[in-house]
Amino acid sequence: MTFDYDLFVIGGGSGGVRAARIAATEGGARVALAEEYRMGGTCVIRGCVPKKLMVYASEYPGMVEDARAYGWDAKVGAFDWKAFRKSLDAELTRLENAYRKGQENAGVTIHDQRAVVVDPHRVRLADGTEITTKHILIATGGQPFVPEFEGSDLAITSNDIFLLDDLPSSILVVGGGYIACEFACILNGLGVDVTQYYRGAQVLRGFDDEARGHVAEGMKANGIEIHCGTDVLRMEKTGGGIRVSSTDGHERTFEAVMYATGRRPNTAGLGLEQAGVELGRYGKVVVDDYSQTSVPSIYAVGDVTDRIALTPVAIREGQAFSQTVFAGKPSKADHELVASAVFTQPELGSVGLSEEDARAQEEIEVYQTAFRPMQSLFAGRPDRVLMKLVVSAKTGKVLGCHIVAPGAGEMIQLAAIAIKMGATKEDFDRTVAVHPTMGEELVTMKTPVRKG
Template sequence: MAYDFDLFVIGGGSGGVRCARIAAGHGARVAVAESRHWGGTCVNLGCVPKKLMVQATEYGHWAEDSRGFGWDITPGRHDWAAFIAHKDSEIGRLNRIYVRLLESAGVTLFTGHARFEDAHTLLIGPGPLAPDAEPRRVTAERIVIATGGKPVAQPGIEGHELGIVSDDAFHLKARPDRITIVGSGYIGVEFAGIFDGLGSQATMVYRQHLPLRGFDMDMRRALDEAMTERGIVRHCGTTVHRIERDGSGLKLTLANGHQIASDMVFFAVGRQPNVSGLGLERTAVKTDEGGRVIAHDGGTTDDPSIFAIGDVTNRQNLTPVAIAEGHILADRLFSGSTREWRFDTVPKAVFFSPPLASVGLTEDEAAERAPADIYTARYRSMRHVLTGRNRQTTIKLVVDQASQVVLGAHMLGEEAPEIMQGLAIAVTAGLKKSDFDRTIGIHPSSAEEFVTLRTRTRVAGATGASGPEGP
């Protein structure tokens, strides 16, 4: 059968765009359909605008901190509307870049919502970007689902419809004076820092006793302390029972009976794969109860002509992972070669102030495998000796005791994401603690602390925990 395209990608986000560009570069006839916004979640409603928001908060902190260095700067009131306008302008520029990248690669672009009619046929109809689009039917030998995910509220809570999710936060007309964030994952922590840093009273409510479930326990404790230093109120070990209007604001009743007055409720309780209206029931593609497309190694699904990459598979929901998956898939399908990436050492960062970054195994994960040597340090950085802030930096290395290979690196402190990217290379390469020890540091810097750790804090995974040892 003659198809219109060799490859059709549903979704113009980071993973889908990379897959389309690489496939077109190999000579394939490629098309992409996007229904909402070119660039996907990361560019429009995720990584990029969120990082700009975090940076906006830092300017206020720096203005306050500058007094310790002799500057006479008085922070003024933040102009939310002006900032949002500047942010939107930058996002628009990036949208256009994504379109140009695809067009210059020879990819055919469709603006509209694509749904399956069968395993090789798509109907592209109206979508948010093109509400009046005339339906078009296209065929493709292979189809890639790269539709990403979307944030969810918590429907079990009475009055949940009064809250917002992260997509809404990027387009608020005004900053709320009081905001309550439900959840303590990446998004909850980051937006608590953003709203607090721009002048709101931020309150968090979450089930866990510490934020960021899944991260190293020392980092979670350090982040909890950093939140206290920032003045962010937390109600942990509970959840929201009811939300109701209270005059011009909202009143939240928690499961423990405590009540909170707030101007806005922000649900940061997770995301779900974006599969609504795709017509997957007309294919052999399977999804689980949460809606995630079940993808196997290489992005294959149970339909041999359909593949899935990125957040729609709900594996590692990070932009660089989706990009790598798209690149690998395009190479494999159209060049016969594959580029190697390590997915077990993907670094990650939480852009709070101070930020947290991590790569490799946590202490608990390493201890489940074999005894591990743990090296930690905690200190107040040079900057804050003068600013007067009680802001601590915490760093940690997790080392396999038998082989002395560094299994994990973790940091809460300024510039942590920049430092962790370099450490990710070391962990991916399987370097040993002795390789760190023989590396000369850059002084004075926080990065050098990772190569000057000499005292083992404890042994994890052995019977009994050892105390500190000498150099």
């Protein structure tokens, strides 16, 4: 059978565009890609990039306060959200155009409309056009999830926060994951009165217990009101905003409510089940180590597979797929020891096992230090840094590293290289410190604080 294309990619996010480009340039494939919204996907348009720019914006008031302590005659003025949004929109447009140009330069045909799967070798565009293809790649990512309850339609999500005409004076952030915590910190830094509800016992579930407790205390010290063990029962619109009734028996009114209670794979209405593709919990696409679905000609990468929902992972999965299928280089994306950063204030960087998970599998030693960093100490701020290594008692291998500090994401990226290479605590000890830095504490912790 002759096909219109060798590969048709549904989704123009990080995983999809990488797969398309590699298939076209390294594999010589005829490739088309459909994106129904904007090229770049969640990360570029409504996730990592705009969020990180908002993180930067939210940090400037603290920097100005520190500058005064260092002798500068500096003052914090009002934050101009509209001016920031204008610059943000321009930057996102620039990045979107760069993504598009990269695809066009690789010879990829772009369809700016929704595509659905008809059968293992056919897709249908929103305008009704049907296209045949030897392989289909699903890279449609995820979308925010808001549970249904009375008044749930009043909530906004992380997708909406970048599009607000004005910042609210007060906001309730519901959720305890990294998205909820990051936006709580961002909005707090931009001058919004922030309250956070989370139904669990502590925010940032899945991260090291000590590290997430350290982050939570820092958030509270910065003025965020966190209520754990609390969930929303109902919401209603009032003259003063949105009245929220919660499980702790209280009623409070906020100008806005943002839900960040997780994301779900974006597979609804794609025609996957009808084509024979196996879907798992919440509609995730079930794949093997090579990103192949239960239908041999259909593959999936990125958040839609609900493996590790991080942009660099989606990129690796997209590249491995194209190298396997089109470049004759069978490749599996490596999901072991993937580092991550949470851009809260204070920032959290993590790679490897938490103390709790490591202890569940073997005897460990924990090396840890907490201190006030030089820069903020001089400025009179009470900030505290946490550095922690989780080490195998038997082999001395570093099983996990957790950092809560300014620039923790930058530090954990470098620590991840050593840990991925199998570094031992001895290797860390043999490394000469760079002084004076926060990072030097990673190589100067000599005595374990806990064993077992």
